[in-house]
Amino acid sequence: QxxxxxxxxxxxxxxxxxxxxxxxxxxxxxxxxxxxxxxxxxxxxxxxxxxxxxxxxxxxxxxxxxWVKHREYVFETASRSFIKTEKESNVKLNGEAHNLSTSRSVTNVLPLQNAALRRGVLVMHHGERVDQVFGKSWLQQCLTADGKYYRADLNFPSSLPRQKDSMKQFECDPPLSCCGIFQSRLIGEALLDQEVTVSYVYSSPALRCVQTAQHILQGLKLNQKVRIRVEPGLFDWTKWEASRAIPNFMTVAELVEASYNIDTSYRANFPLSSLVPSESYEDYVSRSSAVIKQITTACPSKAPLAPFFAFPGVPGVILIVGHGSSLASLTRVLAGLPSRDSRDFAQVVQKIPSLGMCFCEEQKEENKWQMVNPPVKTLTHGANAAFNWRNTILED
Amino acid sequence: QxxxxxxxxxxxxxxxxxxxxxxxxxxxxxxxxxxxxxxxxxxxxxxxxxxxxxxxxxxxxxxxxxWVKHREYVFETASRSFIKTEKESNVKLNGEAHNLSTSRSVTNVLPLQNAALRRGVLVMHHGERVDQVFGKSWLQQCLTADGKYYRADLNFPSSLPRQKDSMKQFECDPPLSCCGIFQSRLIGEALLDQEVTVSYVYSSPALRCVQTAQHILQGLKLNQKVRIRVEPGLFDWTKWEASRAIPNFMTVAELVEASYNIDTSYRANFPLSSLVPSESYEDYVSRSSAVIKQITTACPSKAPLAPFFAFPGVPGVILIVGHGSSLASLTRVLAGLPSRDSRDFAQVVQKIPSLGMCFCEEQKEENKWQMVNPPVKTLTHGANAAFNWRNTILED
Known part of the structure; x- marks a missing residue:
């Protein structure tokens, strides 16, 4: 070892x-x-x-x-050289100066044979949501007297997507903050940097999850190639997030209209109408268990060599963007571990930060999965408080 | 009122x-x-x-x-239409989808007469620095056995700038974290959104300040037009940040080599050699007072109509990127207020978040300045903790 x-x-x-x-x-x-x-x-x-x-x-x-210290051998495949070309024209989010000393440490080298042969499932928590920072009244803080959206702090998104009903629906389905967008983009760029092949993307119907998936794909430069499959079965335990009613999520048509890259041909395993408010823990566990099995079955280890797949013939990674609960409920069942009791579960979920992730890798034996280190590092940053210059600097 | x-x-x-x-x-x-x-x-x-x-x-x-509710009149000047053209090709950092409902609230309309006639001084705190998140040992966490830089967490920058001495000099002069870059870029974009005309940029010689200035200018789409004047006189109270020795800052030549947009023709008011470790509070106050007077004198209210100025004839805003201490020490003296005693000063500075800012506007009477609301809103976001999937999800 x-x-x-x-x-x-x-x-x-x-x-x-x-x-x-x-x-x-x-x-x-x-x-x-x-x-x-x-x-x-x-x-x-x-x-x-x-x-x-x-x-x-x-x-x-x-x-x-x-062994990479002694000799580095790159398995050149069609999909890899494709990624390389994409990368060269890549302007980084953090926009750093060009003449930097690039030290590519040995840890950046992936075990490429594994990447090429084995399927992976990467389960991710969405990015920072606005109500996490500004509280439940976030939308009230952002509405002018005549009901228009107004960016009361720079961490609010510059605008809200258009949807059929009143702006009020975002109260139960809050968007990412700008910081949440930054987090998602950074993770996408890190996955690109590690040359991780993301072949399929699934998302909970919550807007924050769809947005996280979208910005990860943008960081990966895959937003034109891989479309997001919105799967209501991936929504959070409804006892937590929908105790009285299932939120009025944006429809697939509305998401497409708002320029999200949605796979409109995808048929959900759990239609929205199947979600019930305040479901029992057992129901949530069995829904999660069913949905992860359906997803891994729907994404075969050898995808057909067809032009509408981004990476024909490469199994690659199935990315699932969900909630804190998803990390605990989807990965353990995939790895063949028993589910936790509901009290432990609640404690575990509280500890999961934005973009926290778990990675399962398929073993030589098909449909046997093991939890291993995710392909990218953790993301740790500090908080920033609002600043009142008048009280702090001007007044004595 | x-x-x-x-x-x-x-x-x-x-x-x-x-x-x-x-x-x-x-x-x-x-x-x-x-x-x-x-x-x-x-x-x-x-x-x-x-x-x-x-x-x-x-x-x-x-x-x-x-009055803008009744009628909106835009003063069309050469500099304004210039900014407009820049903005149209602007791809936002947060990369939001295109078909969003853009609600331009009345608060987005600047009092343009003021912007065109009066000078402003915008003093800003730099963005999140790596040691703020990862502690004093941050560099040790990022070095491989053979002394190469390695990104141990995704909030570390993807690489460090090249400089003449050992990497160790960054221990006393830490760079921005990725989150700090995000914060700076967001503020630059918000200034662009508010059509703030930044004509001059001054920075403390600390790397984190130069980087903050650079990313603000990138957000403003001014990085090719306005160059950063590195002024050692803007460095923090040396009792706090340089109790034993002044940090070995990157030289102007090294910063240029690393693609920072530095004004190489600028002659500092306080050369680096004039900074002394552990200066008294009185010395710090008098240095700050001298440097802000020299800066406002060097940036005339009517800049000459020469092609090498980004905005000929428009006084605009002098941006100063410094430390938390800068907000307290530069703005009060400019507004004619007495300096605080050193104990109050320390308490005030602790409260200033990343990219906290103060804005002074020149009154009709020249060289009379008043503190007013900054042209952009505050930036408030939460922290993100490192995530250990093994302890949290895998183990019972």
């Missing part, structure tokens, strides 16, 4: 191992019998030294990491 | 006024004598009703707001 150090660790005892972030550490499973909880005995690839190290300072290393 | 309601307020007493966000309220200063602290008596333009309202639910309304 090989680990990669995430952080530096300086030994505090003579029998401990010095590690730097990025170090590879070899761990012999047969030698771990006398080791206390949270520690492992390992040998550093860099120094050749051996000693105890804290396991939570490390992650499981990709198999590829142990 | 006219106020604009920022939030809805529902009366809790018979003598209070119902207000909605966006409402205009007329306040007669002669009628406020019997009003308790924090309240005003006003008349709602929308309802015609009169009553008490909480003052902190409102902001001072632009003079223009009271």
């Amino acid at each position: 090989r680990l990669r150090a995430l952080f530096q660790y300086k030994p505090q005892n003579i029998d401990e191992l010095m590690i730097n972030a990025g170090d590879l550490i070899y761990v012999d499973p047969t030698q771990q019998s006398d080791v206390s909880e949270g520690w492992v005995i390992g040998t550093s690839h860099r120094t050749g030294c051996r000693g105890f190290l804290p396991e939570n300072y490390t992650e499981k290393a990709h198999e590829a990491d142990t | 006219r106020l604009r309601a920022l939030f809805q307020y529902k009366p809790q007493n018979i003598d209070e006024l119902m207000i909605n966000a966006g409402d205009l309220i007329y306040v007669d200063p002669t009628q406020q004598s019997d009003v308790s602290e924090g309240w005003v008596i006003g008349t709602s333009h929308r309802t015609g009703c009169r009553g008490f309202l909480p003052e902190n639910y409102t902001e001072k309304a632009h003079e223009a707001d009271t």
Whole structure:
């Protein structure tokens, strides 16, 4: 077993191992019998030294990491060179200056054989929603006296999509904040950077999820190629988000009208009418379990070589944009793990940040899935408070 | 005096006024004598009703707001039509879908006469810096065993600028995080949206400030037109940020090499060599006072009609990107207010968020400045925590 150090660790005892972030550490499973909880005995690839190290300072290393240092071989396929061309004309969101020293560390190299042969399911939490920052009254803060939308803070979106009913429907189906758009775009760019092949995209019908999927696809430069399948069966546990009534979501026609890249030919497994307010936990678990099985069945491991598929012949990744609950309810069942009880479930879901993600990889045996590290890193940032210059700077 | 309601307020007493966000309220200063602290008596333009309202639910309304409802007249000048052309080809950072209902509320209309006649000084706090999120050891978290930069979290920049010395110099002069880049770009776009004419840009020599200025200019689509003047006199109180030694800032040549738009002909008022570690508060106050006077003197109210100025003949806004301390130390002296004592100063500076800003407008009498509402709204967003899928989702 090989680990990669995430952080530096300086030994505090003579029998401990010095590690730097990025170090590879070899761990012999047969030698771990006398080791206390949270520690492992390992040998550093860099120094050749051996000693105890804290396991939570490390992650499981990709198999590829142990050999790409010596020789790097790229499997050139049609789909890969296609992505390359796209990337060269890519203007990054963060718009950084051009003459930067680009240090491509070994960790950026994906195990390409795996990427080419195995299917993956990437389940993601949507980005920051406006009511998360501005509270339930966010829409009131943004309406002028004559009922027009007005951007009361720069983190509100510059406008709201047009829809048939009153603006009030967004109260139960809030959009992403600008920060949520930034988060989604950044994740899409990181997936592109890691050359992750996203072949299918599914989204909960909640506007924030469709928007997250759209901005991830834009970051991936796939927004013209892969269309979003809106699946009501992916909506949150209705006891939380729809205790009295299912929100009046934007229809597929309205989403298309608002320039979202929706797969209009997709037939949902769970039509909207099948969602019931305040469903029981058991109903939610069985809906989630059914929908993930239907999705993995509908996205075969070898897609037909047809021109309307973005990446013919490459199984690639199925991206599912849902809610915090989706990470707990979709991935464990796929990996063959039992579902949690409803109290644990609620506690787990609270901890899931914006764009938090879980990744399941199909094993050699078809329809056997295992949870592994997602193809991109975490996204961690701070909060920003509103600033009142008058109270803070002007007044004494 | 006219106020604009920022939030809805529902009366809790018979003598209070119902207000909605966006409402205009007329306040007669002669009628406020019997009003308790924090309240005003006003008349709602929308309802015609009169009553008490909480003052902190409102902001001072632009003079223009009271008449643009009836008739809108745009002063067409060379510089304005120039901006318009730029804007039409503008692809927004947040990349929103095209067919959105664009509701241009009255608050978007600037009092253009003012913009055309008066100078403004906009002092801004830089964006989120990496060490603010990841702590002092941020660089250690990002270095591989062989000393190469590696993006350990997606909020770290994708690469660091090249500079002459070791990467270690960034420990004392940290760059923006990706979130900081997002914040800066958003503010630049909002300034463009409000058609604010930025004629001069000054920055502290700290990398995070130069980067913030660069991304604001990109958001403004001015990065090819207005160059950044790096002024060491704008650096933070050295007692806080340079207690032992002045950081080894990137040189102007290095910044240019890294594609930052630097005004290489600019001669600093305070050369780097004049900064001393751990200066006294009095020295900091007098440095700040000198530098803001030198800047406003160097940017005349009527710039010469020469082709190398972006906006000939339009005084416009002087943008100063500095530190939290800059907002407190530069604007009060410009507005003729006494400086705070050092303890109050420290407390005030702590409250200033990323991209917090203060705006001073020149009065009819030249070199008389008054603090007024900045031309764009605040930016408020939440934090995002790192996510450990293994502990949260996989393990029981």
